[in-house]
Amino acid sequence: MAQWWSWADAQTLDPRINGKAIEMRKWILVIAAYVQCASASAAEWEHIATIDSGGGTVSIDVTSIASGDSGYKKAWFKWIYAKPRPVGIAMDGNKAPMFQESLTLDLFNCRERKYGEMQAIYRDPNGEVVGSFSKQHAYQANWSEVAPETIGEMMLERVCRTWLPK
Numbered sequence: 001m002a003q004w005w006s007w008a009d010a011q012t013l014d015p016r017i018n019g020k021a022i023e024m025r026k027w028i029l030v031i032a033a034y035v036q037c038a039s040a041s042a043a044e045w046e047h048i049a050t051i052d053s054g055g056g057t058v059s060i061d062v063t064s065i066a067s068g069d070s071g072y073k074k075a076w077f078k079w080i081y082a083k084p085r086p087v088g089i090a091m092d093g094n095k096a097p098m099f100q101e102s103l104t105l106d107l108f109n110c111r112e113r114k115y116g117e118m119q120a121i122y123r124d125p126n127g128e129v130v131g132s133f134s135k136q137h138a139y140q141a142n143w144s145e146v147a148p149e150t151i152g153e154m155m156l157e158r159v160c161r162t163w164l165p166k
Contacts (some may be wrong), residue, residue, distance in 0.1 A: 018127035045078060048158060049151045054082025059153055064105075065162045072107045074118070075159045079104065087122045097125055097130035107141050110160035115152060117140025 045059040057080050064076040079102045086096035099122035107116050118141055122131040135141060146152045 002121075036100050043076070046158075048077070048154050049080065051151060052071045052082050056081040058155070060155065060158055062162075065159055072109055073159050073162070074105060074107050075155075077104045077106060077155065078102075084125055095124075097124070100125045106155065106159075108156050108159045109143070110156070113146045113156060115146055115156055116143040 011065045023118035042063070044063045046062050048060055050056065051058050055159040057078075059078045059080075061076040062077070064074075066074055081100050084100045087099050088096055101123045103121045103123075105119035106118055107118055109115070117135075119134045120132060121129060125128045144152075146156045
């Protein structure tokens with residue numbers, strides 16, 4: 001008489017063994033999905049330049065480089081200053097809040113060599129947000145020409161050399 005099942009088949013038919021295997025597979029899939037999502041959303045900061053004699057830096061999140069409104073490119077930048085500085089000017093006689101780090105979302109017109117800031121978040125030395133602003137449309141970005149041999153030129157060149165699929 002031919003044997004139509006094997007010991008491996010018996011293990012998969014046994015609900016005690018099969019149930020544990022299915023449960024283990026579920027956990028592996030959940031963990032794999034979590035790792036994938038976490039790595040997909042994590043910023044990947046690349047140094048662009050040193051911005052002051054105290055060691056302040058500007059970096060780009062290379063995972064944020066994307067096509068923006070009207071064919072512009074956009075990216076997030078992190079500015080870390082050696083010493084705190086004021087967020088704007090306090091108009092009410094009070095002291096302006098101080099920040100030491102800012103995150104900015106900048107748009108770039110690669111062909112015309114212009115850039116504009118769309119969003120900024122300012123953090124104090126403890127990491128607390130002390131100010132922010134946001135613009136909704138590219139035409140509101142206060143476009144500026146990029147001067148040669150500046151940090152702005154380094155930012156533009158880094159963003160514009162990144163090929164993006166259509």
